[in-house]
Amino acid sequence: MKHAKGPLLTIDVGERETRTEEIDDVLESFVGGRGVATKLAHDRVPFDADPFGPENSLFFTTGPMQMSNMSFTGRTNLTGVSPLTGGLLSSNAGGFMSRHVADTGFGAVEIAGESEELLVVHVTDDGVEFEEAPDLEGATVPETCAYVEDERGLDSEHVACIGPAGENRVRFASVMTTEERAFGRGGLGAVLGAKNVKAVTFAGDSRPDVEIPADQMEIHREAATADHIMKEQGTVAVMDLANEMDGLPSYYFSEQSFEGAEGINGAAVAEKKYKKGTCSACAFACKLPTRDEAAGVETEGPEFETAMAFGSNAGIDDIVDVMKSNELCDRYGLDAISCGNTVSAYLASEDEFGDEDLVLDLVEKIAHREGVGDLLAEGIDRAHEQLGVENWTVKGMDFAAHEGRVLHGQGLSYAVANRGADHMYATFYSVEYPLVGKEEAMEPTGFEGKPQRLVERENLMALNDAGIVCKFSRDFMSPDRYETLFDADFEDLLEIGGRVVELERHFNNQRGVARDADRLPYDLPNFESALDEYYEVRGWNDDGTVPQSRISGGSDAASADD
Incomplete structure (x- = not known):
């Protein structure tokens, strides 16, 4: 199976120390990206970690597809404990940074600890440099990127940084790259701010050698020549349909x-x-x-x-x-x-x-x-009572635009997703509008057949995030292409995605997340039965927890209690 390569680089910004360790077993089992980062975080971050505390870590990861020249692969993963949801969360940013992260030669980069001084951390294949940057306090994202370019000759595509929101620990602060691309949902920018790290840069010439099959160029050609409305209007192209x-x-x-x-x-x-x-x-x-x-x-x-x-x-x-x-x-x-x-x-x-x-x-x-x-x-979750408004969140995360009151499978997806009310966790909306072919489409209302389908889609999205392959590749990827690109059976790849979802859930279970968190602020007919069926398909307990027997190869902390 194709997977990311390279050791884990741990950067303790408080002690100003670094260390590397081999993680071949994790890379081979979880591919890269969100998969590898989730496994590392699950086993290394204490279950009771304060999102703003030094014990929380942030993991930057790429996947094997970042060693290709294929379309839909310009993405990077970031994982940590979210200050917005309180759970383990991964965020995914596009732009141009992913190749530079890969160029450092590391399979994963962990930012740990907490610095007393505001830092810019420079990661290269030659090592790590800690640069104190007090003048960047309060700087905007463009100002920070301009500083790095002036001082280091690295343009914004080498930079992951925070603005004032991250420094001020706004619970939905982003980590920004290429100035306008965001590791957006979940507030991981506030985690970087709590570590007193203004920016992390990536550069090198040590990209691992991962041979990607020639099918990558066929996908690339199709992406270039496709007549698709998203090329003109982006995702907002769906607004008229949603409104209708x-x-x-x-x-x-x-x-x-x-x-x-x-x-x-x-x-x-x-x-x-x-x-x-x-x-x-x-x-x-x-x-x-x-x-x-x-x-x-x-x-x-x-x-x-x-x-x-x-x-x-x-x-x-x-x-x-x-x-x-x-x-x-x-x-x-x-x-x-x-x-x-x-x-x-x-x-x-x-x-x-x-x-x-x-x-x-x-x-x-x-x-x-x-x-x-x-x-x-x-x-919203923490402010709604003082504002006197309804709490339109799930697990602390507010809702995306795809309306679960109309798209019932998407509503179920919002309820069970480990990230909360996020549309990209399963992209179930795509089969209910539908934005896919007739053979894949489902009626927007009702739950018949949807819990099983939701599990499949969550697993596929986790696989994409491990790969890393953009989720907008859906019209260009197929089971055969996954098998060829990753050199593995498609069902085996989906099982890897399922293990990622399960590790996230298990971590969050230890932080008190269970069935009572899988709730919507509105009623849907037969929702409880659909929730039961989802847990059954997953092999989870009917209270929304993961049986300890399903968690293998975890840390001592992971096996301490169920």
């Missing part, structure tokens, strides 16, 4: 359609797109560099989730206004989905939907924890 299905969250989830959708839909974004945008080695080019000269705003996006969170959910119907919010989130290092939803919660509490000036002011206040921004920086 009464499935577009609006006015802080109180409504399911938006009369102003035309002002923030795919066509509106396409009008502001001024060039093609892509990730490393990818010919699909589905990213959205946009600008409006009259407003003086230039950004990348917004994607569908951001157009919902800062658009329909906030009562905003002008794409330029959404672009401004998106640009601020990138500048300050904020997850645009959680930030937009949290701002929308405040707008609901004050009956101020549609006030764009207030929206921008709130983003500023959140990033710097000023005034009401200090409360909002805690996220």
Whole structure:
């Protein structure tokens, strides 16, 4: 089986020490990316770790496909204990950094400990350098990237950094790379901030030799020549369909359609797109560099989730206004989905939907924890009671745009996902709109056949994140292609994905996550029966916990209690 190669590099930023150790068994068993990082975190991070404490670690990983020239492989994984959900969480960023991480020659890079001084950590195949950078305190993401380029000659694609939001431990702060690409959901930027690390850079010339079959170029050619709406409109292309299905969250989830959708839909974004945008080695080019000269705003996006969170959910119907919010989130290092939803919660509490000036002011206040921004920086789950609004979260994470009240399988996915109400954990929405062929499509309502299908999709997405292969490759990948590219049986690969999901769940079980956390803020017919069936397919206990017998090869801590 194809898998990532190289030792684990552990960087203790408090002690200013590094060490390496071989992890061949983990790489061979979990492929790379999210798989390897999840196994390492499960076995090395204490189950009771404070997300903001020195005992929490962050793991940067790539996979075997980052050694290819194939489209859909310009991505990097980051894993740690989330300050937003309190559970083990992986986030996945595009851009151009993945090849540079691979060039260091390490199979995984762990950031551990806590520094007393603000640091930039430089990782190369020759070693690690700790650079004290007090002048970067409070610097934005572009300012930090400019500093690294001026001082080190490394442009933004070598850099993973935080903005003021991460330094201020905003619970949904992002780690940013290539300036505008985010390790977004879950607040891992706040974990890096708690370690007092402003940036980590990656460079080298020691990329491992992993021979990828020639099929990679066939996929690459298909990606380049495909006539696909995402090349023009990105993910926001689905907004009109969602709105027509009464499935577009609006006015802080109180409504399911938006009369102003035309002002923030795919066509509106396409009008502001001024060039093609892509990730490393990818010919699909589905990213959205946009600008409006009259407003003086230039950004990348917004994607569908951001157009919902800062658009329909906030009562905003002008794409330029959404672009401004998106640009601020990138500048300050904020997850645009959680930030937009949290701002929308405040707008609901004050009956101020549609006030764009207030929206921008709130983003500023959140990033710097000023005034009401200090409360909002805690996220909806921790702030909703004081705001007097409903708690639209699962496991502490607020909802993505794909409406579970209309797409019931997606609703079940939100409920059981280890990351909380996140759409990418299984991308179940794609089979319910549907965005796939008729043979794969399912009716949007009801649960018949969906728990089994959900398990399969969660496992496949975990495999993609281990590979690492972009989830938007769905029209170009097939079981045969997975088998050829990874040199393994497809069912065996899905089993690896299943083990990743199970390790996440087991870690989170030890932190108190069980069936009572697999809940939605709305009722769906026959939901409890579907939940029972999901656990049964997974082989889990009916209380949502993983039997200890299913966890093998774990650490002493993992076997300490069930």
